[in-house]
Amino acid sequence: MTALHWKLVIDAADPHAQADFWARALGYTVEDNGAFIERLLAAGHAPAELTVEAHGRRAWRDLAAVRHPDDPYEEATGIGHGRRLLFQRVPEAKTAKNRLHIDVHAGPARDRAAEVARLESLGASVLRDVDEPGGRWTVMADPEGNEFCVQ
Template sequence: MPLHWKLVIDSTNAPALADFWAAALEYEVEDPTPLVEQLLAAGHLPEGAVVEHRGRKTFRGYAAIRHPEDPYDATSGVGHGRRLLFQDVPEPKSAKNRLHLDVHGGPGGLDDLVTRLETLGAIRVREVDKGPAGHWWVMQDPEGNEFCAT
């Protein structure tokens, strides 16, 4: 049986970055509201550890997205499949990523994909054309994390 995994991405504004990547990948932002309310009511979570974002209660400094077709826990909102977790860290991004996502275009092709990602807040960094080996754009998300649009 394969192991469960999630990719964790450092951020300075986890909910906002989760919103960007959910839209970019057509994933869903996880909603931990029922779990947060349960923990608050039981006194297991202080009010200061909670923030509201887009009408949902979530843990301060964290947000996650999941593939819409993957199973998830209804109470916690945590996905049991393809998942990205964003966690706030105090320091800003300082160097090139050692790991990055490749976002593959759909039927409209690369130009449509790049344009859609730019409308969400991504920035084009450079175009790469390796001829028969491939053509893609290196881009940055709203916090400067590099990824490729292919």
């Protein structure tokens, strides 16, 4: 069987703010779908009210994605074909603990406390520190309250 292409989709109140946070947090690139959207608008395949301006270019109002800068992407659409997070606007607020979360690995060259401080400066908050026989990590929340861990 051939490996499947996948992305992690995350519900959000503000997809563009979430994409900006996670791009800075992970060192990822916010996808640029501007040229693709302009072609769809010009052909009459999408209405302008489904778009906004983000980073000086046309973007989908209710979707924003980030991708690893070294992974391939389709130049015609700007859509990544590798490690990718897609944020989609939903009307309801987050109400419970995530059933799936991201683990950020600070790596051997970085100090976990320094990484936690950097993420706090981007808008994340510390929920708790965990110290168990299996390891140590910090549980944090992104600006919309989605939990993630820093190891």
